[in-house]
Amino acid sequence: MAQAVTNERATGGSPNPVDQTGLCLLSLDGGGVRGLSTLYILKRLMTQLNHERQKIGTPALKPCELFDLIGGTSTGGLIAIMLGRLEMDVDKCITAYNRLIKVVFEEQVHRIPFNLSGDIRPRFDSGKFKKAFEEVIIGQGYSPAAPFNDGKAHGCKVFVCTATKDPYGTTRLRNYDLPRKSRVPATISEAALATSAATGFFDPVSIGARKFVDAALGVNNPAEEMETEASDIWCADSGAVQPLVKCFVSIGTGNPGKKAIEDELLKFLTKTLIQIARETEETAKRFVARWRQHYDQSKYFRLNVEQGLQDVGLAEYKEQGRIETATDQYLDEQQQIFQMRDCVENLKAKQKRAEATLESQVDEYNKSRVPGARRSDDEIAFLKCLNKTDYAAIKKTIPEWTDGTCRWILDHSTYKRWLGERSSSILWIPGDPGCGKSVLASFLVHHLQSPESQEGLHGDVCYFFFKDGAVSQQGALAAMSALLYQLLTSTDNGNILSDVVRDVHDGGKTPEDATGTAESLWDILMKAGVKQRSGSFIFVVDGLDECENWKVFIDCLSSHFGKHSKKDKPYLKFIITGRPYTFLETRFGGMQTLTLNLETESQAICSDLELVARAEVDRLASIWELSQALQTKIVERLIKLADRSFLWIRVVFGDIRARADTGDFNGMENEFDEILSSGDLDETYEKLLARASNRYPGLARTILGIVLVAKRPLTVGEMITAISIMTGSQSSHHLKHPLPKPELSIKNICGLLVRIIDSKIYLIHQTARTFLVETRNLDGQKPTDQTWKHSIDIFSHEGDLAERCMTYLLRCCRESQLVLVSNETQQADLEAIIQECIRRHDFLGYASKYWTYHFNWSVSRNYDTVITLVNLARQLIDTQSKQFLTWFQISWTGESRSGLCPQDFTPLMAATFFGLWTLVRKIVDEGGDIEATGSRGQTALDMALNGFVSHGVKPRIMAKQLLDLGAQFHSPPQKGTVKLLDHKGKFGEVSRDKDGEEFAFLFDRVGWDHTMSIGDRVLFHAVSDGTGNGGIILALHRAGDCADN
DSSP, X not given: OHHHHHHHHHTTOOOOHHHHHOEEEEXXXXXXXXXXXXXXXXXXXXXXXXXXXXXXXXXXXXXXXXXSEEEEETHHHHHHIIIIISOOOHHHHHHHXXXXXXXXXXXXXXXXXXXXXXXXXXXXXXXXXXXXXXXXXXXXXXXXXXXXXXXXXXXXEEEEEEXXXXXXXXXXXXXXXXXXXXXXXXXXHHHHHHHHOOTTTSOOEEETTEEEEXXXXXXXXXXXXXXXXXXXXXXXXXXXXXXXXXXXXXXXXXXXXXXXXXXXXXXXXXXXXXXXXXXXXXXXXXXXXXXXXXXXXXOEEEEOOOSSOTTOOTTOGGXXXXXXXXXXXXXXXXXXXXXXXXXXXXXXXXXXXXXXXXXXXXXXXXXXXXXXXXXXXXXXXXXXXXXXXXXXXXXXXXXXXOTTSSGGGGGOHHHHHHHHOSSOEEEEEXXXXXXXXXXXXXXXXXXXXXXXXXXXXXXXXXXXXOOTTOGGGSSHHHHXXXXXXXXXXXXXXXXXXXXXXXXXXXXXXXXXXXXXXXXXXXXXXXXXXXXXXXXXXXXXXXXXXXXXXXXXXXXXXXXXXXXXXXXXXXXEEEEEEEOOOHHHHHHHHTBSEEXXXXXXXXXXXXXXXXXXXXXXXXXXHTTSOOOHHHHHHHHHHHHHHHTTOHHHHHHHHHHHHHHHHTTXXXXXXXXXXXXXXXXXXXXHHHHHHHHHTTSSHHHHHHHHHHHHHOSSOOBHHHHHHHHHOOOSOTTOOOOOXXXXXXXXXXXXXXXXXXXXXXXXXXXXXXXXXXXXXXXXXXXXXXXXXXXXXXXXXXXXXXXXXXXXXXXXXXXXXXXXXXXXXXXXXXXXXXXXHHHHHHHHSTTHHHHHHHHHHHHHHHHHHOGGGHHHHHHHXXXXXXXXXXXXXXXXXXXHHHTTOOSOOOSOOOHHHHHHHTTOHHHHHHHHHTTOOTXXXXXXXXXXXXXXXXXXXXXXXXXXXXXXXXHHXXXXXXXXOTTTTGGGXXXXXXXXXXXXXXXXXXXXXXXXXXXXXXXXXXXXXXXXXXXXXXSOOHHHXXXXXXXXXXXXX
């Protein structure tokens, strides 16, 4: 790299902006008193750097003047605040840190870990900690009440990792704003206490209505959090932060060793601390694997004392001398001398802070030096069309595998055979509900991406988890979009992305057209595979049976993996899981597929079940005193009843923990006997709901109904808003009083059939949906009100949620008088305005985007609600009102459309755009002008024929219905008939007789002498379709499209 810079300067070229102003990032682990080791390492680094700066006549720097972003967890977070927010130099920080740990850790307030009620008690005085740290704040010239984020632009940005206590979930407190993230209004003192509040050591910290503890369990090494934050700050749209990083320094607190952990007072802390220590180094390994290029180029540095701190516990404040000695010995090793030298050499070239425009600066530099090396505007636009689903967030909802489980598959002969074949193939893993398919898929993704994987495939690993109940995760299009997005954003596939976008452009298509169907994306993926120079593309797809249009996905696979597919094809490998349904088994039987049936792996599954059961019981035993005999009895009973269902074990232990948390847990052995009285999952669900919903029976059904029909997982805030809305429906229940601890309350009300992850509410499993959703009995009778199984009427709840959305929009948009945009608003500003608007109004984003979906579902199947919903909808599509432009703009932007939404719609055009057929008919019946036009002279029929409708609306159906009502055809569609067919002009989706009749009607009324944009008549495409649509051909012939064409 140095040679390249020299050559540039010699020839008069400008240097790479990264060399002088690239991101310098400092990540600090947690570790109690061993945080002193972090500071001693940093002191050595800054001393050597400032020595080099002095030699060239530049002033010494503090860390806050050198690093663009400092972040930490627990005591690492505490240090980050002192160095970054309080702008201390390292020597001052060491002095303050030594004083802090002495004051805080010299006296324990509780030596017994629990009180008489069984609650965990802190060992140390949180009040002392707060007072001591406030003295540090005052010493730096700040008020103890000063906000952590005071709204000012700080040169050094600082974040700390903490976690909400109930339920546990990692979050970050920042001294800066991010437009797309919420702000927690913490003071400097509160931020320091929140990141340091280790369970069992200090009390949780209250900030507003929430309680926080430290985030050591999960992100004790915050390197990955640092990567995410830097991406959100400097490259929020692309997420490609690695090319912007000049120097990434990650400092640990030393290897604690096993003895120090085992010497801790609390047994439950032993297991927690072992997990923290393991996770810290696992994160370091994962990170260096992904950042290996930076590591090789001396841009990433991990500094962590390996020997000498094994006996130093988290609270042993008298060991400062030993910590300093061990750190000095570590830094005096030749390997660390070289690391320090390279790090100093890197950092001394830093000339000024990274600007907000760093990404565009680097982009321009790369364009000028190596054309195409960075993403062009066309590439960014193409990737934006692919980035339709939060695939990574859905993967996070999959439970973590227990240590030792899942590894059996790595030695399985079928897996090894699939792995060893140097040709395209599918590994099909069928299994019954609850047997651990998703956890196994998540494990395989992790394994194949990790350095441990030595298969030699040298391929990109992409994944997708189908999830029923999340509309963005249900379809083949969403899956193909996510897989292709991951593939093309891989750092090794930049040239492939350029080639793909060039092919799309040369084909005369827009990014929206090219990414509009699963089939078109599969074609792009095939072309990308051909361009792959070595290795393979590896795809892990979980829950194919939950894909709403699985046939489309299977057809794509069959075109490549079919036994009669062409030989010269790209090297692709798939792992696919799903239930063993006959329709899937049959289709995979006709492809190049290896099957690993989990139903035949009883021994492996039972061994994993035992590991999971023992881990859960050990977790309980670390908190409550369980005799060894009782532990053994519980494990044996669990394995006997579980019937190879990991899900059942998870549900059972969720119930146990919930009872304990609420104090409803007396007579340990008797409680277990009751809970383990049945291994039937449906019976367990019934008992959980019967007990949990006693206080709020109607509300429980309302919440579960909303979870079941929601088009994406609602956040806790959205759910609270939704259930607080009073509707006119007699059967609708609403929240009359605020819920204490909303997240915990929602889980308890729903009998633990929901999970809350990152504040989003998910159904615990697909089996819970099967259990809850109503199916008519053979005699036509519904279940009784006293039972839960098959008791929730989906269509009724579609109507209920539609009414809640519409009621909210009418109230929110009217009362708030939201004026979002003007014609001069730039796209970036427009998106920021909308995000801020949604942030301030919890339910606004969801209601704006999805009310039309719920409306259409309900009025077509639940006639009891039609009048109420239609009246509300008429008010919402009053196109002259501000409320209409508000929710329409949010919906418009939410569909990834750019610019302002149309400002000239008539109500009939709005109803057509959103496919609100019931409303279209009502408007016309009441005398509305079906030929009314917008400012550009187009009618509702013109919109339908040209495909100008909202996502999910079928334009040909809307066109037929408008023609039925008397709409007149005046001019040919702008693009011939292309929008009425699929992306290739084929009739793949119109194989039913009624579709043939609809086409015949359209052709008869409109007159299809008009040729398609590619010059061919419609009949030609029907004949050459290859899908056997004889009904369509006959319909065309009857419509007058002569066969001789």
